[in-house]
Amino acid sequence: xxxxxxxxxxxxxxxxxxxxxxxxxxxxxxxxxxxxxxxxxxxxxxxxxxxxxxxxxxxxxxxxxxxxxxxxxxxxxxxxxxxxxxxxxxxxxxxxxxxxxxxxxxxxxxxxxxxxxxxxxxxxxxxxxxxxxxxxxxxxxxxxxxxxxxxxxxxxxxxxxxxxxxxxxxxxxxxxxxxxxxxxxxxxxxxxxxxxxxxxxxxxxxxxxxxxxxxxxxxxxxxxxxxxxxxxxxxxxxxxxxxxxxxxxxxxxxxxxxxxxxxxxxxxxxxxxxxxxxxxxxxxxxxxxxxxxxxxxxxxxxxxxx
Numbered sequence: 208x209x210x211x212x213x214x215x216x217x218x219x220x221x222x223x224x225x226x227x228x229x230x231x232x233x234x235x236x237x238x239x240x241x242x243x244x245x246x247x248x249x250x251x252x253x254x255x256x257x258x259x260x261x262x263x264x265x266x267x268x269x270x271x272x273x274x275x276x277x278x279x280x281x282x283x284x285x286x287x288x289x290x291x292x293x294x295x296x297x298x299x300x301x302x303x304x305x306x307x308x309x310x311x312x313x314x315x316x317x318x319x320x321x322x323x324x325x326x327x328x329x330x331x332x333x334x335x336x337x338x339x340x341x342x343x344x345x346x347x348x349x350x351x352x353x354x355x356x357x358x359x360x361x362x363x364x365x366x367x368x369x370x371x372x373x374x375x376x377x378x379x380x381x382x383x384x385x386x387x388x389x390x391x392x393x394x395x396x397x398x399x400x401x402x403x404x405x406x407x408x409x410x411x412x413x414x415x416x417x418x419x420x421x422x423x424x425x426x427x428x429x430x431x432x433x434x435x436x437x438x439x440x441x442x443x444x445x446x447x448x449x450x451x452x453x454x455x456x457x458x459x460x461x462x463x464x465x466x467x468x469x470x471x472x473x474x475x476x477x478x479x480x481x482x483x484x485x486x487x488x489x490x491x492x493x494x495x496x497x498x499x500x501x502x503x504x505x506x507x508x509x510x511x512x513x
Contacts, residue, residue, distance in 0.1 A: 208314075209233045210425065211268045213259070213300070214278030215252065216243035218384070219318065219377060222418035223276060224250050230422055235268060237279060259296045262303045269307035274314040274425050277304060294350030301354055310365040316424040319355045321372045321410055321435060321484040322348065328440060329410075329484040331433045335359075335370070355433075362430035369428040374410040374437050375482045377417050378502050380510045386502075388474055390451055390511060399452030400462045400470055402479045405445025410484040412438040413499030423493040434489045438497035441483030450506045 210227055214220040215236030224247065227234050234252040238244040244254045257264035259279055269275050277300065281293035301317065308315050322329045322336065335352035361368040376385050393399040417436040424434055445459075452459035467475040489495055500508070 208273035208425070209235065209271070210274050210276060211235045211237070211255075211272035212252075212276045212278065213237045213265070214280065214318075216246045217278060218382070219373070219414055219417060219421075220278045221246065221250070222379075222414045223278065223421050224252050226415075226418040226422050227276075227425075228252065230426075235272065237264075237268065259300045262299060265300055266303045266307045269304040272313070275304050275308065275316070276421055276425060277301065277315070277317040278421075280318075290346075290350055294354065297351075298354050298357060301357055305358070305361045305364065305366060305368075308366045309361070312365055312367055314367040314369070314425050314428070315358065315361065316369045316371055316421060316428065317355070317358050318421075319351050319370050319372045320348065321374055321437065321482060323480040323482050325481055327483075329435075329482075331372075331435050331486075331488040335433070359431050359433070367428070367430045369424045369430075369432040369434060371417075371421055371424055371434045371436050372484070373417060374412045374435075374439075374484065375477065375480075376409060376411045376502060377414040377436075378411060378505045379414040379499075382414075382511070385474065385477060386447070386506070386511060389447065389478070390455070392471060392474065393448075393451050393455055393457055396470065397457060398460045399448045399455065399457045400460050401445045401448040402462055402467045402471075402475070403464055405448060405461065406443055407479065407481040408441025408443050408483040409447070410435075410437045410440055410482055411442050411502040412436050412497060413501075413505065416497040416499050420489070420493070420495050423495055427493060429492075432492070434493070435484055435486040437484045437486035437489075438499070439501050440485055441481075442502050444478060446503055447506070450503055454506065454509070454512045
């Protein structure tokens with residue numbers, strides 16, 4: 208297939224592109240900068256210049272493709288506090304791509320996130336819970352849920368649409384997400400901390416395993432599928448804090464929930480969540496088998512602490 212990939216030079220996209228090319232597909236990557244364009248060319252992909260706001264570019268590239276993988280998201284404005292604005296840009300992009308693919312039977316897969324469900328493990332059967340009121344306020348999970356539901360609804364319009372829900376941490380060398388942020392906080396505070404008893408769990412996957420699942424979704428996921436890129440169902444956050452403390456030579460301590468905001472700032476909410484999730488149905492449906500190191504093993508390799 209000739210595959211159009213947005214976010215092709217990002218953390219997940221830069222693994223998806225070689226995964227697709229290695230399987231014999233051609234890739235056209237969206238690039239908003241010279242650096243991104245150069246990285247895609249070096250990886251063997253063709254380049255179309257533009258951003259998520261260039262809707263005509265998205266429409267044309269999708270129409271000219273045999274399938275689309277949508278990974279781009281305006282993380283810069285989301286982290287500045289405008290998650291609602293980032294979500295609206297994401298929704299517009301999905302609408303335009305969906306229009307270009309409607310009636311074709313071509314595949315369209317997007318990235319979303321696994322839900323945080325108190326007291327139990329999330330599965331692929333859990334809905335995306337698109338609460339319009341919460342989305343209007345800019346709640347991150349609900350903003351992404353609205354776009355996920357929109358994507359799945361395209362199945363009724365002749366698009367082989369699917370949603371790949373990513374674990375909270377997609378780890379690997381070069382990661383700049385939650386785990387490096389936790390390491391930075393530990394260095395700043397002089398302790399490696401967890402909240403309460405640290406028993407809440409994060410699901411996890413190596414980014415190369417996640418990239419492999421995006422390829423499988425593109426190639427053979429059925430229309431309207433929700434899939435989980437989850438290699439480890441749940442790693443206790445205390446285990447994460449302990450390996451960070453050991454590698455940095457710092458004490459490992461518990462922070463009371465009432466003090467978590469002061470200690471972890473923006474990470475307090477995610478680090479307190481239970482984000483355990485299963486991928487049993489995904490493995491059964493697509494034959495996906497994660498092969499890369501687990502999160503603690505990856506941390507023990509040392510590259511996160513250089």
